[in-house]
Amino acid sequence: MKSLLKIIIIAVALLSLSFVSNENKDFVVVIDAGHGGKDFGAKHTTFLEKELVSAISQKIAKINTDKNVKIYFTRTSDEFIELQKRVEMINEIKPNLLLSLHVNQNKNTETNGFEAYVSDKNSNFEKSEELAKKLVTLFENQTPLKNRGVKKGMLYVLKKTEAPAIAFEIGFITNEKDRSYVCNEQGQTQIAQSILDFVNTIKN
Template sequence: MYSHPSRIAAFCLALFVGGAAVGVAGEKLRFSTVVIDAGHGGKDGGSVWNGLVEKKLCLDVAKRVETALQLKGLKTVMTRRTDTFVELGQRARIANRVPSSVFVSIHFNGSRKTIISGGEVYYRSSRGKGFATAISRSIKSKIPGGTRGVFQASYKVLRETQMPAVLIECGYLSNKRESLRCADPAHRQKLADAIVSGLLAARRKK
């Protein structure tokens, strides 16, 4: 997650942020490329709980998503492929150079309230809302207890990207039981497959 000092404040922002369109986007999206943003990297490790480091899991899931999308015939662009630090604004600029694309930022969460578990999908624009809903539904259908729902937020990578964009929190590393699941490569593959299924469900067929 990008805003580690205050998870509760970030969650409240997700619920009450203003200034963005919130209409339900029922229409499917037209895109040929998915920009995949593995959160954190390099000097920014992200959440560290129960022996897990967020940046490593983000990159692992991002690569799994990339592989699955390419097998489905979609083009992909990664904002990082190695353990390197990429500024948030640069991530958005990378995405904005890619025509006919959508943006997916992949994260894992953490909270002092270690009872909290489940993924979350964030969006900002009305087009992003339908996109986020499709991914959340897919995760819910494939992973029991896998999602807490869809929320509006104003994270920088959502504000500054010009295409439909979502930020996915794949689970809470601070929850002991969920951290054990997230440590399992088989579970991370299920997460990647669910994300890809949601992407395809949101895509308009040509």
């Protein structure tokens, strides 16, 4: 009789535990700040892509207060990490979404706006494309930058990540208007907040 009671207590405990974990199921996002260390990425005068995307990542970490959204970062300092290593980290985390952050450059200083890249070699290509469309629409509504749409890209992290994956090029460092927004503290905060708003709309 005693052992039966024990079994019942354990069963109830397990049941309530599984209920709690279902209730608090995290939505997991990996933010991949592009480049780092010796790899500067795009640059214009003293502005470096690796620093801009790092600053935006840090703001995302600081602003996120949603306990059901768990955010991991492939890098939190100015270090060079091989793409293969990044993918290994991402696939170990098994996120709901990978968002790789970049800033663009072009010889034509008039070229401006943001664009999202997805890869048809990604195992979750269709989901990636669906999410990327939501991302660019939200950015079109919430930021002053121009929407250049969703494009297909062959980036290594997009192809190899075993989860929906988007590379997001947030404006052109070579365009004056984009640069003043992306390099500005207020602009970076708005970008970080918009990314979190996007995550909030897709997490359910």
